[in-house]
Amino acid sequence: MDVTASENIPLHDLQRRVILLVGGDDACVKDMLARGGFTQLYSVTDAAAAPHHLVNVDVIVLYASDPSAYQLCRTVHGNEAWRRIPIILLSTCAGDHDDVMHAAYAAGATDILFRPIEAAQLIPRVTSALLLKIERDLNQRRERELQDELATHRVLEARLQYLAAHDELTGLYNRRRLEQLLELAVIGVHHHQHHSALLYLDLDQFKIVNDTEGHRAGDRLLVSVADYLKRRTDDLGALARISSDDFALLVENIAEEKALEIGEMLRAAVDAFYFESGKKSYHIRASIGVAMITPQEDSTAAEILAHADQACYAAKTQGRNRVQMFRPSDKAVRSVQSDVYWAPLIRDALEHQKFRLVFQPVLDIAMGKITHYEALIRMVDEDGQLLSPAVFISVAERMGLIQEIDFWVVGSAIDWLHELPRHHAHLAVNINLSAQALQNPSLTALVKDRLRTTGVRPERITFEITETAAIANFTQTRKMVNDLRALGCRFALDDFGAGFNSYSYLKHLPVDYLKIDGTFITHLVHDPVDQTLVKSMIEIAHTLGKKTVAEFVEDAPTLDLLKQYGVDYAQGYYLGKPQLGLVEN
Numbered sequence: 001m002d003v004t005a006s007e008n009i010p011l012h013d014l015q016r017r018v019i020l021l022v023g024g025d026d027a028c029v030k031d032m033l034a035r036g037g038f039t040q041l042y043s044v045t046d047a048a049a050a051p052h053h054l055v056n057v058d059v060i061v062l063y064a065s066d067p068s069a070y071q072l073c074r075t076v077h078g079n080e081a082w083r084r085i086p087i088i089l090l091s092t093c094a095g096d097h098d099d100v101m102h103a104a105y106a107a108g109a110t111d112i113l114f115r116p117i118e119a120a121q122l123i124p125r126v127t128s129a130l131l132l133k134i135e136r137d138l139n140q141r142r143e144r145e146l147q148d149e150l151a152t153h154r155v156l157e158a159r160l161q162y163l164a165a166h167d168e169l170t171g172l173y174n175r176r177r178l179e180q181l182l183e184l185a186v187i188g189v190h191h192h193q194h195h196s197a198l199l200y201l202d203l204d205q206f207k208i209v210n211d212t213e214g215h216r217a218g219d220r221l222l223v224s225v226a227d228y229l230k231r232r233t234d235d236l237g238a239l240a241r242i243s244s245d246d247f248a249l250l251v252e253n254i255a256e257e258k259a260l261e262i263g264e265m266l267r268a269a270v271d272a273f274y275f276e277s278g279k280k281s282y283h284i285r286a287s288i289g290v291a292m293i294t295p296q297e298d299s300t301a302a303e304i305l306a307h308a309d310q311a312c313y314a315a316k317t318q319g320r321n322r323v324q325m326f327r328p329s330d331k332a333v334r335s336v337q338s339d340v341y342w343a344p345l346i347r348d349a350l351e352h353q354k355f356r357l358v359f360q361p362v363l364d365i366a367m368g369k370i371t372h373y374e375a376l377i378r379m380v381d382e383d384g385q386l387l388s389p390a391v392f393i394s395v396a397e398r399m400g401l402i403q404e405i406d407f408w409v410v411g412s413a414i415d416w417l418h419e420l421p422r423h424h425a426h427l428a429v430n431i432n433l434s435a436q437a438l439q440n441p442s443l444t445a446l447v448k449d450r451l452r453t454t455g456v457r458p459e460r461i462t463f464e465i466t467e468t469a470a471i472a473n474f475t476q477t478r479k480m481v482n483d484l485r486a487l488g489c490r491f492a493l494d495d496f497g498a499g500f501n502s503y504s505y506l507k508h509l510p511v512d513y514l515k516i517d518g519t520f521i522t523h524l525v526h527d528p529v530d531q532t533l534v535k536s537m538i539e540i541a542h543t544l545g546k547k548t549v550a551e552f553v554e555d556a557p558t559l560d561l562l563k564q565y566g567v568d569y570a571q572g573y574y575l576g577k578p579q580l581g582l583v584e585n
Contacts, residue, residue: 009131009134011037011127012037014127014130014131015036015037015038015039016039016040017038017040017058017059017130017133018040018042018056018057018058018059019033019038019040019041019042019057019058019059019060019061019126020042020043020044020050020053020054020057020059020060020061021041021042021043021044021061021063022043022044022047022050022060022061022062022063022066022069022072023044023045023046023047023062023063023065023066023068023069024045024063024065024066024090028117029061029090029117029122030043032117032119032122032123033061033122033123033126035119036119036122036123036126038126046066046068047062047063047066047067047068047069047071047072048068048071048072050072051072051075051076051082054076054082054085057085058085058130058133058134059085059086059087059088059126059129059130059133060072060076060085060086060087060088061088061090061126062087062088062089062090062109063090064089064090064091064092064100064104064112065092069089070103070104070107071107072087073087073089073104073107073108073109074107074108076108077107077108078108083108084133084136084137084140085133086110086111086129086130086132086133086136087108087109087110087111088109088110088111088112088113088125088126088129089104089109089111089112089113090112090113090115090117091104091112091113091114091115092114092115097114100112100114110129110132111125111128111129113125164176164177165177167226167240167241169219169222169223169226169241170222170223170226170227170241171226172226172230172239172240172241172247173238173239173240173241174240174241174242175240175242175243177240178238178240178242178248178250178305179301179302179305181238181250182198182250182293182301182304182305183300183301185250185252185293185301186293186299186300186301186304188252189293189294189295190295192253193295194252194253194295195253195254195255195256195292195293195294195295196250196251196252196253196254196292196293197250197251197254197256197259197262197290197291197292197293198248198249198250198251198290198291198293198304198305198307198308199248199249199250199251199259199262199263199266199288199289199290199308200246200247200248200288200289200290200291200305200308200309200311200312201229201246201247201248201249201266201270201286201287201288201312202245202246202286202287202288202312202313202316203221203225203245203246203247203270203284203285203286204284204285204286204287204316204320204321205282205283205284205285206218206221206222206244206245206284207245208282209221209275209277209282213277213278213280217277220275220277221275221277221282221284222241222245224273224275225247225270225273225275225284226239226241226247228269228270228273229247229249229266229269229270232265232266232269233249233266236249236251236262237249237250237251237252238250242305246309246312248305248308249262249266256292256325259290259292259325260290260323260325263288263290263323264323266286266288267285267286267288267321267322267323270284270285270286271283271284271285271286271321285320285321286321287312287313287315287316287320287321287322287324288312288315288322288323288324289307289308289309289310289311289312289313289314289315289323289324289325289326290308290311290323290324290325290326291304291305291307291308291311291326292325292326307326308326310326311324311325311326312324342391342392342395342399343395343399343401345379345392346379346392346395346396346399346401346405347401349379349380350401350404350405350408354379354380355377355378355379355380355405355408355409355412356377356378356379356380356386356580357375357376357377357378357409357412357413357416357580358375358376358377358378358386358578358579358580359373359374359375359376359416359429359578359579359580359582360373360374360376360571360576360577360578360579361373361571361575361576361582362374362430362549362569362570362571362575363569363570363571363575364568364569365559365562365563365567365568365569365570366568370427370575370576371426371427371428371569372427372428372429372430372462372569373427373428373429373430373582374429374430374432374464374571374578375409375412375413375416375429375430375431375432376389376432376578377389377393377405377409379392393405397434397436402434402436402437403434403436403437403440405434406433406434406436406437406443407437407442407443407446409431409432410431410433410437410443410446410447410450411446411450413429413431413461414429414447414450414451414454414456414461415450415454416429417429417454417456417460417461418454418455418456424582427460427582428459428460428461428462429460429461429462430462430463430464430492431461431462431463431464432463432464432465432494433463433464433465433469434469435466435468435469435472435473438465438469438470438472438473438476438477438480438481439472439473439476439477439480443480443484444480444483444484444487447461447484447487447489448487451487457488458487458488458489459488459489459490461489461490462489462490462491462492462512462513463484463489463490463491463492464491464492464493464494464515465477465481465491465492465493465494465511466493466494466495467493467494467495467496468495470493470509474508474509477509478508478509478510481509481510481511482510485510490512490513491510491511491512491513492511492512492513492514492515492549493506493509493511493513493514493515494515495515495517495518496514496515496516496517496537496541497516497517497520497533497537506540506544507544511546512546512547513546513547513548513549513568513569514537514541514546514547514548514549515548515549515550515551515571516534516537516538516548516549516550516551516567517551518551518552518572519552520533520534520537521534521550521551521552521553521558521562521572522552522554524558524561524562525555525557525558525561531561534550534562534565534567535565538565538566538567542566547568547569548566548567548568548569549567549568549569549570549571550562550567550569550570550571550572551571551572552571552572553570553571553572553573553574553575554572554573554574555574556574558572558574559574559575
């Protein structure tokens with residue numbers, strides 16, 4: 001509120017303000033104020049007693065004849081709570097007015113009137129004093145607001161400075177601060193010719209808690225783990241939270257053997273940690289990667305952090321709940337480095353249409369003709385050669401890129417069917433789906449939309465899923481299978497027989513085809529055990545009303561034997577290799 005707002009106060013509001021008359025017994029002054037419209041008039045006969053009556057007072061009209069009048073002026077002026085109250089001094093002095101005014105103003109009076117006092121003088125002076133009081137109040141309020149605002153700014157500035165170096169949730173150092181400390185540590189290692197270490201810690205069960213109990217529980221877990229780790233590392237080095245459930249500990253002037261001991265201590269500590277949420281208890285574990293900082297290497301802070309991260313990832317791939325030292329020669333570390341190499345190439349292939357589909361024929365044994373083709377993905381390398389999915393699919397799965405590949409394959413395979421000549425309108429295509437695709441509700445919408453825009457009949461599409469993918473989240477997988485089958489599409493369970501759960505899940509998974517795992521077919525002609533197992537699989541499949549497909553058919557004797565067993569479809573290099581075009585019957 002601006003101080004000039006006091007100029008707009010209505011007169012009737014001023015007339016309701018509190019006026020305190022102090023000392024003297026002149027009723028004339030009080031009567032003049034009353035006739036002037038002022039209603040809140042109070043009197044105190046003794047100036048010495050006035051301080052007890054100053055609550056909510058807006059103006060003091062003070063008789064100078066009271067012996068304590070000047071002392072009251074000084075008391076009011078010197079008190080923080082009262083000094084905004086204007087004082088109008090009424091003087092009966094017949095002497096030198098200048099001396100009286102000097103003494104009055106020196107004591108703290110705001111205005112002075114000399115007798116005889118007339119209403120034409122008194123009313124305007126009291127009105128001005130009331131406006132002054134309002135303006136002083138407004139000024140004080142604004143000053144307090146500015147002080148509060150300044151204090152808030154200071155708090156925010158301190159908060160920003162804190163957050164620039166600390167994680168808001170846990171209070172530990174953040175990634176930015178860790179990188180700064182790493183840079184200093186690298187300088188110290190080369191200057192003092194000693195070794196330091198960075199330990200990278202990843203919680204193995206965080207996602208389970210976060211997904212099962214919710215984000216609040218996940219945050220409580222992170223705070224609990226952060227406090228738990230801090231109590232154990234306060235004397236060791238700088239502890240930081242560098243991403244969702246990843247922590248790092250920088251320990252300076254330490255040998256490799258000791259760094260591994262600290263890593264093992266942290267691993268054991270986390271392994272002993274249990275997180276309680278409601279009535280549930282979660283056993284938390286951690287994978288830890290260690291990267292040494294040595295004078296012999298010129299690694300940057302970013303490279304050291306990447307090395308520790310790679311070692312941690314290698315620990316996870318080797319079974320979790322373990323400590324892994326970064327060594328470029330380790331197979332697990334090379335796998336992580338492979339991910340770093342391939343991930344950008346996969347993203348580039350997705351962005352610049354460098355994926356291709358090749359098609360392997362599937363023979364309908366009873367009809368003696370090719371009725372299906374399995375769509376298989378390839379990636380074009382820098383030399384224009386087609387790369388096998390074996391070199392990039394596992395990387396795509398680890399790096400979270402497989403879903404985009406799945407969707408590209410589904411769309412491209414349906415488009416391929418749409419673009420076939422009319423005399424091939426009987427052909428169907430088999431499309432492989434990853435475990436991640438089966439958990440994504442957007443897949444059904446994609447298939448439905450692509451079928452609508454292309455006009456392809458849904459029964460020409462068979463989706464292939466492996467047992468491993470199916471049981472990753474069986475409830476969601478079954479729902480996805482039912483949703484896509486409701487559109488008219490079909491499903492095949494790939495690698496059937498390779499897992500121990502095959503028969504158990506077969507009763508509850510609504511698939512149309514069983515693709516017998518190729519390991520049972522490769523030596524079928526010469527292996528009686530494989531023959532018995534294959535015949536068993538075919539019999540069970542037919543009993544459940546499902547058709548069978550034999551993979552890896554590499555020669556005529558194998559195909560003949562499968563015909564005897566009653567296999568419905570066969571697929572393998574003997575019948576046709578994957579290629580860009582069709583294999584004519």
